Amino acid sequence: MRPSCASLLICLTFLVQAPLGAQGPLTPPGAPARTMKTLDQVEARTPIDLIHAPPSGTNAANDTFTITQAGSYYLTSNLVFSTPTGIEVTVSGVTIDLNGFRITGISSTNGQKGVSVLAMAYGCMIQNGTVERCAAGISSDAATGLAVAQGIRCQRVLASNCGIGFQLYGHGCALTECTAYNNLGYGFYLLGGGAVMTNCESRYNSNGGAYLGGTGATAQQGSLIQGCVFTSNAGGFGLQCRHDGVKVVNCTATANSDAGFDLNDGSSVVHCVSRGNGTGIALHTGSSARGCTVQANNGDGITAFRSCEISDNNCANNGGAGIRLSEVANRIDGNHVSYNATGILTDAGAVRNLIVRNSARSNTANYTIVAGNRIAQIRLPALNAADIADANNGSTDGFSGVDPWANFTF
Secondary structure, eight states, X not given: OOOXXXXXXXXXXXXXXXXXXXXXXXXXXXXXXXXXXXXXXXSOSEEESTTTSOBSSSOXXXXXXXXXXXXXXXXXXXEEOOSSXXXXXXXXXXXXXXXXXXXXXXXXXXXXXXXXXXXXXOSOEEEEEEEESSSEEEEEOOOOGGGSOOOOEEEEEEEESSSEEEEEOSTTOEEESOEEESOXXXXXXXXXXXXXXXXXXXXXXXXXXXXXXXXGXXXXXXXXXXXXXXXXXXXXOSEEEOSSOOXXXXXXXXXXXXXXXXXXXXXXXXSOXXXXXXXXXXXXXXXXXXXXEEESOSSOSEEEOSSOEEESOEEESOSSEEEEEOSSSOEEESOEEESSSEEEEEOTTOOSOEEESOEEESOSEEEEOOTTOEEOOEEOOOOOSSOOOSGGGOOOTTTTTOOTTOEEEO
């Protein structure tokens, strides 16, 4: 049915008379807001160059770059310097990204420092690059007490052809994936205690792989060394600790001229390998060696002073004793010693030691124990008389009635 003309006229009248709704202001809201990031937002760090971190001297190309404000900084090119310091940090809270570049001095013997963190500059980080040909590659101020820079962190830094690779005096330093290579002194020289070294490597250094020391209160502050390698350090130890309470875990020391691991009082070495060193592992009072492989060292495998625990280690092919005790109150438990000059040896005066559940084979002398020690019986089990085809039919010859604490020779 088609609408009538009257109906259409009524609808048009209504639409014309209906009020129009408010449409809002027509004034433009102003300029649009900025949507792109500024250059400072894209790269919030400060480049270390002649403009942003100017050198302190007048010979701009070769003078020291000095950082006096907290923040994050990065190299934009290799840095070669002739002054005493390449980069000097005077304030806490600084991160320096070497950005894959090199800091190069003139000589490893002229007192230069690649990166120097001065006293009271706490919590600084240096990462991702190489420092070479300096007396000290990475160095903190050698002041005393609280004036020493604390908590310095280094990550993925190579220090090579320096006097000392990493020379850090403050408490609580942390080094991760750092390498010290072919330095004239120590690869790592850390004083102050409380250090953490993780997955680091020290090799071909002339005075030793790593030295951890401290005096007074700092000598009581333990450190953690884990997953590190100390190899071919011709003039000294792989790892030498002269402060107490150091824990060494899953580390390897090979071909060092002195001991692979030399630990001070109250320390432990766990699941480590020491091979081809002067001595394998040297323990001082109250220390322990557990689950280690100690092989083919020129002298003794493991030496212990007093109140040490040596358990579950494999000591083989060492030029001296597999395990050697020089004092009292040590516990030697569950080790295997083979093909050493002597299996287990106690020096004159090394008495009141407990020696149980060890096994010895093919040493020139399996057990050489002075009077006055507590050693479980030493048994030689008989060989099985016939082939054994079932695990439940092993020979009991030589084991019947044996004390479960007995030592064995075979």
